[in-house]
Amino acid sequence: SDIQLYDAYISWETNLPITTSLEYGTTIGYGLLSSDTSGILNTNHKMKLLGLIDGTTYHIRLRGEDAENNLINSDDYSFQTLTFPEVLTVGYENKSEGQTEINWTTNVPTTSIVEYYNDQIAPKTQGNQAYTTDHSVLLFGLEDATIYQYKVKGTDQFGYNAESEENEFVTLEDTTPPEIFSTQSESNTIGSGEVSKVQIVVSWKTDEPTTSQVEYGVGLGGSDYTDQTDENAELVMDHLVVISGLAPAKTYHFRVVSSDKADNETKSGSYTVLTSRKKESFLQLIVSNLEETFSWIGNMGNLVN
Secondary structure, rough: OOOOOOEEEEEEEEEEOOOEEEEEOOOOOOEEEEEEEHHHHHEEEOOOOOOOOOOOOOEEEEEEEEEOOOOEEEEEEEEEEEOOOOOOEEEEEEOOOOEEEEEEEEEEEEEEEEEEOOOOOOOOEEEEEEEEEEEEEEEEOOOOOOEEEEEEEEEEEOOOEOOOOOOOEEEEOOOOOOEEEEEEEEEEOOOEEHHHHEEEEEEEEEEEEEEEEEEEEEEOOOOOEEEOOOOOEEEEEEEEEEEEEOOOOOOEEEEEEEEEOOOOOEEEEOOEEOOOOOOOOOOHHHHHHHHOOOOOHHHHHHHHH
């Protein structure tokens, strides 16, 4: 009972009182002897064997002498000590940008834990608590084209721990440009009269965090983008850029530009938008209304002539 890595308890009963002794070893030849040196006669016997080897089968033969010094021997029995968990093989596979799978095996079932780190980040861990000898843990959220150090760990069902030496892996370089979709534009006028400003609001989405910029020009389209907005370097997936200072009631063509953190750039196709007219000021509206109201005077003068 209570078999551990390096020790175990052996207990037995006899029908008559005898001394307590046993032979043990890794073969049926035994070779080792453990005895209660007190010489007390008992019917219930228990001994603890120490200094055993983990993961090893031991043979035992129980023995003792009765009051008349008759030697009693049992049949052969055997038991196996627990095996200390060890990491046997370790490897990794890059699945995609920012994702690397760590694989390893252990000699006995253990949990699966990966500790990873480098000079820029403190140690992080990912894993699961299922007991297995074949382990696989997917690390995600990693930096592209970066060297990481890592160790694999695990605990068996008896609480013993296995841990590998330090290893390293290199993540993939990001060479995939972002995708642009849901591009929309809207023209509006801010203010009224001579101080009013005509602008275009352009929005779009990307499949990963990217910068935001719009190239544009006058006319229906083509490859001539004479102007561009300042690049917004904030990496976002929902983009909004305002182009101001445009001419009213005029057609413009534009395209959106986004770059990810690895400087992979994508430019959209060309879009067109018609800017809105400037809003008349309150005074201009009054004058216009008066001109419309009294326009009949001018018309009458024309008739008289």
